[in-house]
Amino acid sequence: MEPVLEIRNLNVDYGLGDRAVHAVRDVNLTLHRGEVLGLAGESGSGKSTLAYGLTRLLAPPGVISGGEVIYHPEQGDPYDVLGLSDNALRAFRWAETAIVFQGAMNSLNPVHKISTQLTDVLKAHDPKMSDHSRKARAREMLKLVGISPDRMDAYPHQLSGGMRQRVMIGMALILQPQVVIMDEPTTALDVVMQRQILGQLIELRERLGFSVVFITHDLSLLVEFSNRIAIMYGGRIVEEAPAATIYRDALHPYSRGLLSSFPALRGARRELTGIPGSPPDLAGMPSGCSFHPRCPKAFEPCPTHIPVLGRPGTPDGAARSVACWLHPTEQPVG
Amino acid sequence: MKYFLQRIAFYLFTAWAAITLNFFIPRLVPGDPVQSLIAKFRGQLSTEAINSLYVLFGLDDDKGLWAQYIDYWKQLFQGDLGLSFTFFPSPVSQIISDALPWTVLLVGITTVISFLIGTSLGVLAGWRRGSWTDGLLPVTTFFSSVPYFWLGIIAIYLLTGPDSFFPSSGGFDSALIPAWDQYFIPSALQHSLLPALTILISSVSGWILSMRNMMVTVSSEDYITVAHAKGLSERRVAVSYAARNALLPNISGFALSLGFIVGGTLLVEIVFSYPGLGFILLQALGAKDYPLMQGIFLVITISVLVANLVADLAYLLLDPRTRKDG
Numbered sequence: 001m002e003p004v005l006e007i008r009n010l011n012v013d014y015g016l017g018d019r020a021v022h023a024v025r026d027v028n029l030t031l032h033r034g035e036v037l038g039l040a041g042e043s044g045s046g047k048s049t050l051a052y053g054l055t056r057l058l059a060p061p062g063v064i065s066g067g068e069v070i071y072h073p074e075q076g077d078p079y080d081v082l083g084l085s086d087n088a089l090r091a092f093r094w095a096e097t098a099i100v101f102q103g104a105m106n107s108l109n110p111v112h113k114i115s116t117q118l119t120d121v122l123k124a125h126d127p128k129m130s131d132h133s134r135k136a137r138a139r140e141m142l143k144l145v146g147i148s149p150d151r152m153d154a155y156p157h158q159l160s161g162g163m164r165q166r167v168m169i170g171m172a173l174i175l176q177p178q179v180v181i182m183d184e185p186t187t188a189l190d191v192v193m194q195r196q197i198l199g200q201l202i203e204l205r206e207r208l209g210f211s212v213v214f215i216t217h218d219l220s221l222l223v224e225f226s227n228r229i230a231i232m233y234g235g236r237i238v239e240e241a242p243a244a245t246i247y248r249d250a251l252h253p254y255s256r257g258l259l260s261s262f263p264a265l266r267g268a269r270r271e272l273t274g275i276p277g278s279p280p281d282l283a284g285m286p287s288g289c290s291f292h293p294r295c296p297k298a299f300e301p302c303p304t305h306i307p308v309l310g311r312p313g314t315p316d317g318a319a320r321s322v323a324c325w326l327h328p329t330e331q332p333v334g
Numbered sequence: 335m336k337y338f339l340q341r342i343a344f345y346l347f348t349a350w351a352a353i354t355l356n357f358f359i360p361r362l363v364p365g366d367p368v369q370s371l372i373a374k375f376r377g378q379l380s381t382e383a384i385n386s387l388y389v390l391f392g393l394d395d396d397k398g399l400w401a402q403y404i405d406y407w408k409q410l411f412q413g414d415l416g417l418s419f420t421f422f423p424s425p426v427s428q429i430i431s432d433a434l435p436w437t438v439l440l441v442g443i444t445t446v447i448s449f450l451i452g453t454s455l456g457v458l459a460g461w462r463r464g465s466w467t468d469g470l471l472p473v474t475t476f477f478s479s480v481p482y483f484w485l486g487i488i489a490i491y492l493l494t495g496p497d498s499f500f501p502s503s504g505g506f507d508s509a510l511i512p513a514w515d516q517y518f519i520p521s522a523l524q525h526s527l528l529p530a531l532t533i534l535i536s537s538v539s540g541w542i543l544s545m546r547n548m549m550v551t552v553s554s555e556d557y558i559t560v561a562h563a564k565g566l567s568e569r570r571v572a573v574s575y576a577a578r579n580a581l582l583p584n585i586s587g588f589a590l591s592l593g594f595i596v597g598g599t600l601l602v603e604i605v606f607s608y609p610g611l612g613f614i615l616l617q618a619l620g621a622k623d624y625p626l627m628q629g630i631f632l633v634i635t636i637s638v639l640v641a642n643l644v645a646d647l648a649y650l651l652l653d654p655r656t657r658k659d660g
Contacts, residue, residue, distance in 0.1 A: 057563055059554070060464075093565035101563075106556035109575055110655055111582075120574075121564045155654040171564075 001032040003072055004178050004211050005054070005097075010067035012046070012053040014282075020065070021282045023049040025235040027067070028309065028333050031179065036205065036212040038222030038243065040258065041232035042279045047215045048102070050232070051181050054081065055097055056089060071096060074178065095125050098172035100165070102184040107168050108156035114167050115152040118142075118174060125175055141170035146200065162193040169201060173208065181213045186221075198225050220262045223247045231255045234280050234290035237309055240333075241320035251312055251322040253295050289325065301325045308332045337657075338650075345643050352635040356628055357406050361399065369622075415632070416625035420617055426629040429614060434596075434633065436505050437603065437610030440526050441595045444533045449588050451534075452541020456584075457577045459542065460549020470542065478539035483601035486532045490605065493528065500528045503607035529606045533599055537591075544587065548580035555579070582653055586645040593641030596634045 012024035024046045031037050039047045052058045054069045069081040073096065084092055101107050108117060118138035122129055129137075139149040145166040156164055165185060172180050182201075186194035202225060205212060214226055222229050223243050230240040231254065239252040250256045257275035277294035280286060286293050292302035301307075302325055310329025311317045321333045368387045372379055379387075397405075409416065415426035459467035477485075494502035506512065507521040552558065553576055561571040600612030607613060611630055618626035649656050 055563060057559060059559070090565040090567065093563055095565065099560075099563045101556055101560060103556040107560045109557040109561070109579065111579055111653060112574075113654075120566060120570070124564065124566045124570065157655050168560075 001035070003030045003070075004033045005031040005072070005213075006068075006070040006078075007050075007054060008068040008070065010050070010053060010069065011065045012049050012058065013063050013065045015061045016063065020063075022065075022285070023062075023235050023282055024053060027232075027235075027237055029230055029237060029240070031211050031213055033178075034205075034209055034211055035228060036202070036214055036226040038219075038226035038229040039213060039215045039232060040217060040219045040222055040229060042217060042258075044279045044282065045232040046235040046282075047217075047232050048183050049235075051099070051183050051213065051215055055093065055099060055181065056082065056084075057099075071179075091125065094121055094172075094177065095175045096177055097179040097181060098175070098177040099181045099183065100168050100172050100185045102187055105161055105164065105188060108164055110156050113153050113155055114159070118152075118167075118171055121171065121174060137174065141174050142167070144173065144204065145170040162189055162197065165189060165197060166200075169197070169204075173204065173210070176208065177210060179211050179213065181215070183215045184217070185214075187216070187218075194221070218262075219258050231258065234285055235282065236290070236323065238291065238324065239320075239322045240309070241322075245316065245320055251314070251320075251327050252291075252324045253297050253326070254291050257294075289323075297326060299325065338647075341643065341646050345639055349636065349639055352639070353410070353632065354403075356631045356635060357403055358399075361402075361624070410632075415629040418618075418626045419623040420621040420626060426625045429626060430611070430629050430633060433609060433611045433614045436608060437596055437599075437612065440530060440608065440610060441533060441599045441602075442592075444530045445537070445588075445591055445595055448534050448538045449541055449584075449591070452538040453545045453581070453584060455538075456542045456545025457549055457572070457580070460546040460553065460580065461572045461576060463550060463553075471546070474539035474542045476539075477536055478543060480536055481601075482533055482536050482599060483605045485536050486529065486602050486605040489528055489532050499524070501525050502528075505609040525608075529602050529608055532606075533602055541584065541587075545580060545584055548583055549576055552576050552580045582649070585648050585652060589641045589645030589648060590638075591641075592644070593638035596630075596637045 007027055007029040010024055010027045011022065013020040013022055015021055027046075027050060029037075039050065041047050049058070049062065052062065053064055056064070058064070064082060067082070070078050071081050071092070072078040081089075081092060081097075108114065115135065115138055118141060119131075119134040122134045122137060135152070139152060142149050142151065147163055147166055147170070151159070151163075156167075159167065165188075169185070185201075186197055189197065198221065201212070212226075214222065216222060219229075223246070226243050228240065229243050229246045230237050231246070231250075231252065232238065233254050239246070239250065239255045241250075246255060247259065250259055254275070257273070260270065260272060261274040263270075263272060275294060276296075280290050280293075286303070288301070288303045288305050289295070289298075289307050292298040295302065305325070307323045307325050308329065309321050309323040310332040312320065312322050312327035312329060314320075314327070321329075368384060372384060413427060415430070418424050418426050418429055421429055455467075455470070459470060489500075490502050494500050501507075501524065505522060505525050506518060507525075510518050510521055512518055558571065558575055561575045566575075596611055600615060602608070603610045603612035604616050611633065614626065615630045617623070618630065
């Protein structure tokens with residue numbers, strides 16, 4: 001499969017110098033065309049920072065301290081998003097990579113009609129487009145996400161949370177981007193609405209063919225909706241594999257811990273265990289593998305040596321990677 | 335529309351309550367104007383003179399408070415605010431309409447300019463947080479905590495004098511007759527410069543601070559990040575997303591400050607002996623001039639109420655969330 005977004009050795013810090021907190025460390029990740037890539041981890045594992053970093057939306061004091069984000073446009077040569085000029089970056093945003101943010105309730109400006117907020121993005125990216133066709137396009141997008149186009153003149157406070165998030169999804173797709181990043185898009189919604197919106201999103205993805213980076217702490221949602229899953233811990237990717245593989249046969253003890261912290265809908269009954277301890281403090285990361293203080297299987301190299309992400313020696317090793325001393329690698333990724 | 339009518343009804347009620355208080359409060363103050371005249375003449379007035387003074391001021395008949403109250407309303411509707419004791423026999427309405435333009439022009443224009451400058455600087459300082467504009471803040475904090483009149487006294491002390499361009503008191507050169515001509519207008523402008531600057535400097539800081547703080551608060555809202563992510567121009571995000579939302583609390587502050595134009599800068603007018611309403615009020619207070627005080631308080635009350643109404647309406651217009659039946 002051909003890649004659409006390649007993240008290479010991305011490092012994101014908060015603050016500068018010695019007191020900087022390394023929120024994302026040496027992340028290598030490839031998003032392929034048309035796939036749904038899930039990104040899971042506890043709070044503070046760096047998943048949202050990764051998403052903000054690759055679109056250069058980090059608010060100060062967040063800084064990208066190294067790495068590349070290579071974007072492959074549909075036509076033309078790939079380029080590094082991190083090297084774009086301000087104007088080129090503005091043109092890149094939303095047109096190539098759109099984002100649906102966590103705060104379904106606060107993503108829309110309360111004082112503007114949703115029609116204004118849908119059309120201003122068209123105005124910014126295609127100033128020559130007529131007012132009439134902008135409105136028509138906005139109406140079309142609302143219809144696409146299942147909102148009656150006569151709600152165009154509604155203000156955000158007149159819509160329910162689910163409708164607002166649908167408006168945001170419609171807005172994300174309005175320029176037909178190649179990549180849509182979903183940062184906990186349904187966290188603020190109830191379970192029924194979550195399922196409905198994600199189902200709709202997957203259907204739209206099949207129709208329009210964009211790729212999705214789906215960030216959530218809810219691994220059960222990822223297992224159901226994504227093709228591949230990457231698990232983050234302490235700012236690093238610790239395991240990456242096809243969704244079904246992660247679900248059936250996770251290699252990293254942390255992935256297993258995440259999986260055993262929610263009940264399965266179908267299949268045999270398992271005991272829920274969860275993960276003992278709490279997520280590491282990014283400012284004082286444990287030495288070696290940052291998971292070792294909480295890991296039930298930690299052994300002699302773990303506290304001193306950082307395991308690299310690489311292909312494990314298992315039979316299906318070519319399609320997955322893991323960073324764990326239980327599965328030492330000969331082929332590092334990245 | 336229903337909301338609108340409710341507001342109007344509320345303001346009419348408030349106006350009634352304020353006018354009623356306005357009627358009673360001066361009558362609760364001990365002493366009366368004749369007493370203060372007697373004090374002025376240090377007992378050199380005969381009993382007949384005192385009696386005739388009571389007759390002259392219309393304080394002779396023993397009407398009850400209630401009858402006076404009814405009369406007060408009747409006269410109010412005829413635009414008759416009574417005769418001033420201090421500037422006898424000028425009617426109060428005449429004195430107020432002479433003084434009002436001075437206050438409204440000086441303080442009104444200054445307030446508007448101060449709001450515009452302060453808000454724009456505040457937007458800039460809030461949006462470019464961490465740049466040189468942050469250096470403004472300690473200065474603005476200092477000036478916003480300095481009282482107007484103190485600044486006025488300092489300005490008079492430092493900037494006026496026999497050879498100075500700035501006159502130290504009055505609203506125009508006393509050798510001139512008020513008229514719209516080439517002599518009077520420049521003189522009036524020259525006289526208004528120092529009081530205007532005093533008010534401007536001490537009030538602009540408040541606008542800068544409040545607007546900057548609102549900008550900083552709004553800048554961390556999710557919809558601002560979304561606006562950036564949408565690839566909108568920096569200008570559009572700053573103006574249409576950040577400043578537009580940050581402006582809302584400042585708008586009501588502005589409308590309220592318009593209401594306080596008449597009464598709020600009283601001390602500046604006193605310091606500069608500026609012929610506005612505040613200066614007149616000082617004289618009325620000194621002479622226990624009920625009709626004049628009541629007239630001035632009436633003007634202040636009405637202007638505050640109207641400003642509040644304007645703030646309500648502006649909010650309806652600017653913030654869709656306040657429109658109940660939108």
